[in-house]
Amino acid sequence: xxxxxxxxxxxxxxxxxxxxxxxxxxxxxxxxxxxxxxxxxxxxxxxxxxxxxxxxxxxxxxxxxxxxxxxxxxxxxxxxxxxxxxxxxxxxxxxxxxxxxxxxxxxxxxxxxxxxxxxxxxxxxxxxxxxxxxxxxxxxxxxxxxxxxxxxxxxxxxxxxxxxxxxxxxxxxxxxxxxxxxxxxxxxxxxxxxxxxxxxxxxxxxxxxxxxxxxxxxxxxxxxxxxxxxxxxxxxxxxxxxxxxxxxxxxxxxxxxxxxxxxxxxxxxxxxxxxxxxxxxxxxxxxxxxxxxxxxxxxxxx
Amino acid sequence: xxxxxxxxxxxxxxxxxxxxxxxxxxxxxxxxxxxxxxxxxxxxxxxxxxxxxxxxxxxxxxxxxxxxxxxxxxxxxxxxxxxxxxxxxxxxxxxxxxxxxxxxxxxxxxxxxxxxxxxxxxxxxxxxxxxxxxxxxxxxxxxxxxxxxxxxxxxxxxxxxxxxxxxxxxxxxxxxxxxxxxxxxxxxxxxxxxxxxxxxxxxxxxxxxxxxxxxxxxxxxxxxxxxxxxxxxxxxxxxxxxxxxxxxxxxxxxxxxxxxxxxxxxxxxxxxxxxxxxxxxxxxxxxxxxxxxxxxxxxxxxxxxxxxxxxxxxxxxxxxxxxxxxxxxxxxxxxxxxxxxxxxxxxxxxxxx
Numbered sequence: 001x002x003x004x005x006x007x008x009x010x011x012x013x014x015x016x017x018x019x020x021x022x023x024x025x026x027x028x029x030x031x032x033x034x035x036x037x038x039x040x041x042x043x044x045x046x047x048x049x050x051x052x053x054x055x056x057x058x059x060x061x062x063x064x065x066x067x068x069x070x071x072x073x074x075x076x077x078x079x080x081x082x083x084x085x086x087x088x089x090x091x092x093x094x095x096x097x098x099x100x101x102x103x104x105x106x107x108x109x110x111x112x113x114x115x116x117x118x119x120x121x122x123x124x125x126x127x128x129x130x131x132x133x134x135x136x137x138x139x140x141x142x143x144x145x146x147x148x149x150x151x152x153x154x155x156x157x158x159x160x161x162x163x164x165x166x167x168x169x170x171x172x173x174x175x176x177x178x179x180x181x182x183x184x185x186x187x188x189x190x191x192x193x194x195x196x197x198x199x200x201x202x203x204x205x206x207x208x209x210x211x212x213x214x215x216x217x218x219x220x221x222x223x224x225x226x227x228x229x230x231x232x233x234x235x236x237x238x239x240x241x242x243x244x245x246x247x248x249x250x251x252x253x254x255x256x257x258x259x260x261x262x263x264x265x266x267x268x269x270x271x272x273x274x275x276x277x278x279x280x281x282x283x284x285x286x287x288x289x290x291x292x293x294x295x296x297x298x299x300x301x302x
Numbered sequence: 303x304x305x306x307x308x309x310x311x312x313x314x315x316x317x318x319x320x321x322x323x324x325x326x327x328x329x330x331x332x333x334x335x336x337x338x339x340x341x342x343x344x345x346x347x348x349x350x351x352x353x354x355x356x357x358x359x360x361x362x363x364x365x366x367x368x369x370x371x372x373x374x375x376x377x378x379x380x381x382x383x384x385x386x387x388x389x390x391x392x393x394x395x396x397x398x399x400x401x402x403x404x405x406x407x408x409x410x411x412x413x414x415x416x417x418x419x420x421x422x423x424x425x426x427x428x429x430x431x432x433x434x435x436x437x438x439x440x441x442x443x444x445x446x447x448x449x450x451x452x453x454x455x456x457x458x459x460x461x462x463x464x465x466x467x468x469x470x471x472x473x474x475x476x477x478x479x480x481x482x483x484x485x486x487x488x489x490x491x492x493x494x495x496x497x498x499x500x501x502x503x504x505x506x507x508x509x510x511x512x513x514x515x516x517x518x519x520x521x522x523x524x525x526x527x528x529x530x531x532x533x534x535x536x537x538x539x540x541x542x543x544x545x546x547x548x549x550x551x552x553x554x555x556x557x558x559x560x561x562x563x564x565x566x567x568x569x570x571x572x573x574x575x576x577x578x579x580x581x582x583x584x585x586x587x588x589x590x591x592x593x594x595x596x597x598x599x600x601x602x603x604x605x606x607x608x609x610x611x612x613x614x615x616x617x618x619x620x621x622x623x624x625x626x627x628x629x630x631x632x633x634x635x636x637x638x639x640x641x642x643x644x645x646x647x648x649x650x651x652x653x654x655x
Binding site: 033034036037038040041044045047048049050051052054055058063066067070071112113115116118119125131134135137138140141142143144145146147148149150151152153168169171172173175176179203204205208229232233235236239240250251254255258259267270271274277278281282284285286289292 | 451459470568595615
């Protein structure tokens with residue numbers, strides 16, 4: 001990290017030098033501003049990266065080493081920490097549960113959200129605005145207001161402690177966000193393509209699935225990324241509504257594993273468990289980071 | 303097939319040509335269209351109503367009962383739960399803690415996020431077109447990192463960082479010669495517990511809002527900056543006079559959603575101080591609600607707390623709107639691009655729940 005940073009710093013110092021002939025004062029100001037900016041950004045980068053590196057490094061150490069020498073590299077790289085974490089914390093099982101629940105919920109919410117957004121954005125009918133504002137309220141109220149009634153609602157339907165119940169709840173709470181994002185997107189799609197499809201004899205169903213939905217793909221990708229992060233990181237809903245340990249999702253499993261460590265501390269395994277949890281998301285992030293940044297700006301400037 | 307029938311009919315009636323034009327959509331209710339509406343609107347709305355709307359509605363009613371869950375009996379107690387709540391020292395403490403979170407977390411997060419965003423986008427040379435700083439994408443990627451780490455893991459990582467004996471923080475501080483931090487319990491001392499928790503929430507969220515602001519600043523027409531430069535405005539002046547007003551609505555939206563996140567804070571405190579911290583100094587309403595409901599089974603009372611939390615949230619949002627309006631922001635502009643503003647609001651929330 002520090003090598004990269006230092007490298008960039010010298011590069012930025014070189015830059016204003018070219019301009020110096022023009023106006024000495026402005027270039028000096030530039031350089032000072034750039035230096036301050038870099039200092040600030042590097043400081044923040046260090047604050048962000050160091051804890052993560054420390055976790056990674058400690059995940060290969062024994063508890064004794066972590067306590068006695070927090071900075072040094074491990075004497076002996078204890079891969080067995082990872083094996084311990086995998087078996088003690090049942091990370092594999094929870095990971096699979098998370099994947100099942102989140103992927104199902106994601107597919108469902110993208111489909112239903114797109115459908116709903118499409119109807120609200122492209123058709124005039126009585127009650128349209130009412131539905132819109134009720135959804136907006138759903139986006140604003142805290143989940144905690146609903147959590148207790150939701151518990152009993154799921155119990156009444158026999159969905160408490162089931163994957164299906166959790167999936168449906170995820171869908172319901174992610175729906176307003178998905179709808180609003182895609183609403184703006186469907187509004188901006190050109191009307192004539194839709195008209196052309198109708199003239200060519202497509203019904204409403206075909207017009208949506210074969211013409212409008214494919215056109216909305218960039219918007220769908222952006223929302224899907226946000227929904228994935230939001231649902232993958234979800235903690236409150238599973239903790240309250242999914243208490244059967246065999247169906248725990250990853251966030252629940254990690255919280256429970258960490259609190260079980262209070263009595264019998266194996267720091268190395270705990271850190272290894274954290275690394276196992278974080279690495280897949282970080283890889284996904286690094287692959288899609290351009291797209292994610294794009295998604296944020298898309299949300300901002302549609 | 304069925305599309306041809308109306309034309310055939312109208313043709314047989316020989317309408318005047320003018321009557322045919324001008325109506326873009328047919329309103330005829332075909333079987334196709336009815337099933338289409340039922341499926342497309344009905345299914346999502348049914349799920350939304352069952353799992354979101356009804357629970358919200360029920361919450362308001364149950365908040366006025368003494369219901370304890372597993373028996374069907376309950377009494378309607380009106381506002382008793384609320385009067386009880388405001389005599390409950392533990393709850394009042396939680397309310398105070400949450401107010402602190404709602405004030406400081408958005409303030410610090412947004413200041414840092416704006417700082418990062420301005421440094422990245424406007425840190426380049428002031429000559430010629432506006433350019434970003436060198437290594438902009440590196441900084442952007444790194445500062446966004448914590449946002450993709452699940453919040454519970456962020457909490458767990460920092461719980462370890464703060465650990466009195468094994469934590470890195472005390473290791474660094476003693477390494478710098480500050481021996482009094484040898485076994486200092488950051489989350490165990492009344493004075494430091496809350497600030498420590500706040501810092502972690504900020505750490506987790508800055509990156510997202512920085513990226514949001516970077517996008518907002520890039521959306522400001524470059525001519526504005528260039529014109530200001532030609533007029534001799536310095537960096538401070540352009541930041542204060544151009545950047546901030548231009549991204550004002552983004553800041554307002556971010557402020558509201560950060561506030562909502564801070565008022566909740568459940569994941570973070572559960573990860574770091576599940577017991578409420580020293581002398582309940584980090585206890586949040588959400589934690590209190592969760593325990594009263596699922597450990598003590600006082601569902602009526604717990605739901606009433608949910609109502610208070612919702613009211614606090616709405617009051618907070620209204621305050622932010624009001625302050626923004628009073629200081630001259632908002633309205634005119636937000637009306638012009640209403641759908642975009644809404645999508646942005648949605649984006650600022652950054653996903654489900």
